Amino acid sequence: MNYRHHYHAGGAADVFKHALLVLQLAHLTRKSKGLLVLDSHAGAGRYDLEGPAARKTGEWRLGIGRLWAEPRPHPSLVPYLEAVGRATAGHRQGRCYVGSALLIAACLRPQDRLICAERQPQDAAELARLMAGRANVRVLASDGYAALKAHLPPPERRGLVLIDPPYETEAEAERAVKALSAAHRRFATGGYFLWYPIKARAEADRLLAQVKATGIRRVLVAEVLPFAEPRPFRLNGSGLVMVNPAHGLAETLRDLLPWLARRLAREGEGGCRVAWLVGE
Ligand SMILES: C[S@@+](CC[C@H](N)C(=O)[O-])C[C@H]1O[C@@H](n2cnc3c(N)ncnc32)[C@H](O)[C@@H]1O
Numbered sequence: 001m002n003y004r005h006h007y008h009a010g011g012a013a014d015v016f017k018h019a020l021l022v023l024q025l026a027h028l029t030r031k032s033k034g035l036l037v038l039d040s041h042a043g044a045g046r047y048d049l050e051g052p053a054a055r056k057t058g059e060w061r062l063g064i065g066r067l068w069a070e071p072r073p074h075p076s077l078v079p080y081l082e083a084v085g086r087a088t089a090g091h092r093q094g095r096c097y098v099g100s101a102l103l104i105a106a107c108l109r110p111q112d113r114l115i116c117a118e119r120q121p122q123d124a125a126e127l128a129r130l131m132a133g134r135a136n137v138r139v140l141a142s143d144g145y146a147a148l149k150a151h152l153p154p155p156e157r158r159g160l161v162l163i164d165p166p167y168e169t170e171a172e173a174e175r176a177v178k179a180l181s182a183a184h185r186r187f188a189t190g191g192y193f194l195w196y197p198i199k200a201r202a203e204a205d206r207l208l209a210q211v212k213a214t215g216i217r218r219v220l221v222a223e224v225l226p227f228a229e230p231r232p233f234r235l236n237g238s239g240l241v242m243v244n245p246a247h248g249l250a251e252t253l254r255d256l257l258p259w260l261a262r263r264l265a266r267e268g269e270g271g272c273r274v275a276w277l278v279g280e
Pocket of ligand 1: 003004014043100117123166
């Protein structure tokens with residue numbers, strides 16, 4: 001297992017996933033009661049966009065780089081861009097990009113908690129360094145699936161779980177859906193975001209069928225495809241399975257995603273989709 005997110009940080013998939021994450025958190029933090037966010041595959045926290053990995057792929061230039069260059073971003077993206085700005089304060093724009101954990105931390109209040117798990121030792125150490133001094137954040141240098149078992153349901157009885165595995169093996173999709181299902185059995189009122197890659201359509205549809213077969217209800221699916229014409233064996237786009245999404249999120253996304261897909265498109269218009277996989 002040698003996935004390193006440094007090559008992909010700030011790319012189209014990150015922008016899509018992080019923008020939706022911030023929208024959900026903005027809704028959850030409207031109520032004063034505290035909540036728990038559990039980020040089971042957290043990554044390093046912050047990524048150097050001028051380092052060798054980011055320079056090698058240049059993915060961020062086709063992701064966050066495009067939004068930074070946008071004079072009038074879509075209004076629903078403003079909370080995300082502001083959160084990125086807070087999480088990278090002190091660095092000039094274009095110097096670095098945030099991981100999910102730092103972005104989440106930038107959206108939370110003192111009464112909220114964040115638990116993030118990262119199995120790769122160097123990335124976990126870097127994340128722990130960045131989070132030092134934040135009393136409401138715990139970094140676990142261990143398996144994220146075990147963290148789901150250990151920390152759900154949270155005493156707050158409110159929260160959001162992000163499951164964002166690297167899908168390095170064929171078995172990972174099934175493992176992630178099983179983990180989602182088990183977590184949901186223990187904490188059914190929680191929100192869940194499961195990210196998935198879209199290479200072959202059939203593979204993504206298999207994951208969605210597995211989610212449907214869990215019996216979980218209120219499941220919204222959103223996808224953005226910078227490559228609307230599928231290229232075999234390549235990442236053509238990505239999606240999010242969202243369990244218990246914020247009220248109104250589906251409508252917000254129907255307006256936002258066509259705009260975002262156009263900005264992130266690598267050819268033509270780009271594609272997108274928002275649909276309920278399972279209703280109430
Ligand atoms: C796609 S990246 C995460 C990106 C991050 N969530 C973000 O949005 O910025 C996946 C991460 O999961 C880590 N990882 C892989 N298997 C893991 C496991 N079983 N438990 C925890 N972390 C794992 C990898 O080292 C990698 O950093």
